[in-house]
Amino acid sequence: MELDEVVITRAIIERYMDKLLSHVETDVAVVGGGPSGLIAGYELAKAGKKVALFERKLSIGGGVWGGGMMFNEIVVQDAARPVLEELGIRHRRVQDHYLVCDAVETASTLTSRAVQAGLAVFNCVTVEDVLMREDRILGLVLNWAPVDMAGLHIDPLTMRSRYVIDATGHATEVCRVVQEKVPGGLRTPSGRIDGEKSMWSDRAESLTLENTREVFPGLVVAGMAANAAFGGPRMGPIFGGMLLSGVKAARWILDRLAEEPADTPS
Numbered sequence: 001m002e003l004d005e006v007v008i009t010r011a012i013i014e015r016y017m018d019k020l021l022s023h024v025e026t027d028v029a030v031v032g033g034g035p036s037g038l039i040a041g042y043e044l045a046k047a048g049k050k051v052a053l054f055e056r057k058l059s060i061g062g063g064v065w066g067g068g069m070m071f072n073e074i075v076v077q078d079a080a081r082p083v084l085e086e087l088g089i090r091h092r093r094v095q096d097h098y099l100v101c102d103a104v105e106t107a108s109t110l111t112s113r114a115v116q117a118g119l120a121v122f123n124c125v126t127v128e129d130v131l132m133r134e135d136r137i138l139g140l141v142l143n144w145a146p147v148d149m150a151g152l153h154i155d156p157l158t159m160r161s162r163y164v165i166d167a168t169g170h171a172t173e174v175c176r177v178v179q180e181k182v183p184g185g186l187r188t189p190s191g192r193i194d195g196e197k198s199m200w201s202d203r204a205e206s207l208t209l210e211n212t213r214e215v216f217p218g219l220v221v222a223g224m225a226a227n228a229a230f231g232g233p234r235m236g237p238i239f240g241g242m243l244l245s246g247v248k249a250a251r252w253i254l255d256r257l258a259e260e261p262a263d264t265p266s
């Protein structure tokens with residue numbers, strides 16, 4: 001049978017539109033497709049929640065691919081071993097408490113397991129603003145990343161979500177938007193993004209987990225964004241904290257969703 005270009009085109013457009021339309025209202029919207037956002041998306045989707053992840057770049061995986069200084073191996077501490085084992089990411093032990101994983105296997109397995117669990121990923125989409133009413137985040141304002149990169153004068157579109165996770169890494173972009181709209185309104189010590197401190201791996205890993213919390217009503221920070229928002233130190237290329245932070249963000253939201261009456265789709 002001869003392949004028909006228009007059938008191919010129609011299949012892509014119809015399938016994408018179905019996916020997009022069924023995620024303009026979600027339980028959770030994740031901003032950023034790094035390790036913390038992906039694992040949060042995986043946990044939420046696995047629990048049966050409707051969850052969409054928006055990533056500005058073409059590729060998903062954030063800072064995992066390059067390991068440390070482009071040596072594409074990553075280190076994960078023992079505490080996060082259950083996450084690696086659940087996802088099926090192979091690892092090798094170094095000394096008592098360190099595990100080393102192939103960065104490419106980690107990024108691709110995280111992505112594939114999350115999507116197979118039901119996470120809808122929209123790459124090449126930038127989150128440029130939030131939907132906010134009565135001091136609560138209600139969703140996101142989206143545009144195509146190339147529109148943003150080209151500086152085109154094109155209005156964005158919007159999606160609604162019961163919770164948003166800021167997993168945008170060092171940039172802490174969703175918190176940055178909120179801080180502009182509600183000066184002093186973030187639940188950090190200064191009411192603003194406190195900013196990342198110099199490298200201290202041990203302290204940073206525990207603080208990343210501690211700082212994974214609701215930073216504004218409806219907005220939870222995870223991963224490096226949690227560190228940056230609350231002024232934790234950076235930690236270098238160790239990724240256990242990123243994974244555990246995403247899991248914590250997801251479980252915290254699952255608990256809140258279980259307490260609240262559902263008026264959006266699950």
Ligand SMILES: Cc1cc2nc3c(=O)[nH]c(=O)nc-3n(C[C@H](O)[C@H](O)[C@H](O)COP(=O)(O)OP(=O)(O)OC[C@H]3O[C@@H](n4cnc5c(N)ncnc54)[C@H](O)[C@@H]3O)c2cc1C
Nearest residue numbers: 032034035036056062063126127168169223224234235236
């Ligand atoms: C310059 C640089 C310095 C680093 N320094 C450290 C360090 O000190 N310590 C450390 O542990 N790791 C560092 N890393 C590695 C890496 O960032 C993190 O360890 C890890 O990947 C963070 O995971 P994450 O899930 O928090 O976010 P990331 O892996 O950073 O993923 C965030 C994702 O969010 C996307 N994003 C951001 N804003 C938006 C938006 N508005 N809309 C849509 N998508 C968006 C980004 O494109 C990115 O893919 C560094 C990386 C870079 C690039």
